[in-house]
Amino acid sequence: MSLHDIAARALHAFDPEDAHGWAIRGLKWGLGPRDAQPDDPILAVKIAGLELPNCVGLAAGFDKNAEVPDAMLAAGFGFVEAGTVTPLAQAGNPRPRLFRLTEDQAVINRMGFNNGGLEPFAQRLAARQGRGGVVGANIGANKDATDRIQDYVTGLTRLWGLSDYFTANISSPNTPGLRALQTKAALEELLGRLAETRAALKVASGADYPIFLKVAPDLEDGEVEAIVETVVGAGLDAIIVSNTTIARPETLKSRFAGESGGLSGAPLLEASTAVLARFHAAAAGRVALIGAGGVADGAGAYAKIRAGARAVQLYSALVYGGPGLVTRIKRDLAARLRADGFAAVEDAIGAA
Numbered sequence: 001m002s003l004h005d006i007a008a009r010a011l012h013a014f015d016p017e018d019a020h021g022w023a024i025r026g027l028k029w030g031l032g033p034r035d036a037q038p039d040d041p042i043l044a045v046k047i048a049g050l051e052l053p054n055c056v057g058l059a060a061g062f063d064k065n066a067e068v069p070d071a072m073l074a075a076g077f078g079f080v081e082a083g084t085v086t087p088l089a090q091a092g093n094p095r096p097r098l099f100r101l102t103e104d105q106a107v108i109n110r111m112g113f114n115n116g117g118l119e120p121f122a123q124r125l126a127a128r129q130g131r132g133g134v135v136g137a138n139i140g141a142n143k144d145a146t147d148r149i150q151d152y153v154t155g156l157t158r159l160w161g162l163s164d165y166f167t168a169n170i171s172s173p174n175t176p177g178l179r180a181l182q183t184k185a186a187l188e189e190l191l192g193r194l195a196e197t198r199a200a201l202k203v204a205s206g207a208d209y210p211i212f213l214k215v216a217p218d219l220e221d222g223e224v225e226a227i228v229e230t231v232v233g234a235g236l237d238a239i240i241v242s243n244t245t246i247a248r249p250e251t252l253k254s255r256f257a258g259e260s261g262g263l264s265g266a267p268l269l270e271a272s273t274a275v276l277a278r279f280h281a282a283a284a285g286r287v288a289l290i291g292a293g294g295v296a297d298g299a300g301a302y303a304k305i306r307a308g309a310r311a312v313q314l315y316s317a318l319v320y321g322g323p324g325l326v327t328r329i330k331r332d333l334a335a336r337l338r339a340d341g342f343a344a345v346e347d348a349i350g351a352a
Helices: 003-013 016-028 069-074 118-127 148-159 178-182 184-205 223-234 266-283 298-307 317-321 325-339
Strands: 045-047 050-052 056-058 079-085 098-101 106-109 135-139 165-169 211-215 238-241 262-265 288-292 311-314
Touching (some): 016 069, 056 325, 079 165, 148 165, 148 178, 184 223, 223 266, 262 317, 266 298, 288 298, 298 311
Parallel strands (some): 056 311, 135 165, 288 311
Antiparallel strands (some): 106 262
């Protein structure tokens, strides 16, 4: 176990949100781990035109304000997604709002898109231009916005040219009514307006950037197919499956299991991977998929790829695995790919 992993364990003595704040400070001070080894070529993948050195990404939520994307790239992630950022700064929901379910290797959060707002986020991304590495921006809507769809348009417009890709997050359970944007009519309006804005920005700037959609795992029959058709029709580039769940598996042991909010971590792996497989079947190769939810080791990452993911993302597992986790996942995933005779991640997509 590295010193970085020992330090991560020590942070468990503190309130989860305070511990996260200290982790961000440590990374800003240059105290984070560095994966000095070049990535195994078997892990390289291309998604929506983005060349990723490896397929293991950092999910949104860890770096809400785009303060440490370069530190997380240095730790070994193939891509980093900052945010969720909203046009205006907002405090989020009252504390406590983040809970470790240690016995379950899980987390429940009801943060409520707490962030410092679009302008400082944009300034930080502007300051890192030219440093390399794929960094995406996860954009959302303010809780009290009168036109939530306009908030997504505002985020896309302000960050155009500063981010390598964008993710429209409509799947957090912690902003009342947000998940209603996943319904067919609302989603068509949202993605239509984003597509129009993208087209105008492309003409004005001479550059284009991929747009992804992040969805919830709690979808009814028929909703997966409707989302895929809407995404394809709007010309979006990928779907991230999935965000946290409002479900509470009966297997949960922690005293915090009854807390409201989104559940992430190990208990989400099986359900989110099953939803991912449904998206893979519905998409039939027309849109790329990124698997998130419960990835904590090479086996979990491999299960997502075999279910149809071109890349994976994780966040909650860092709480228990420490910052050295990403290196271990990459090593294990590469070994699993080779053991099954695959020459590249792409060859294993949907193999299940």
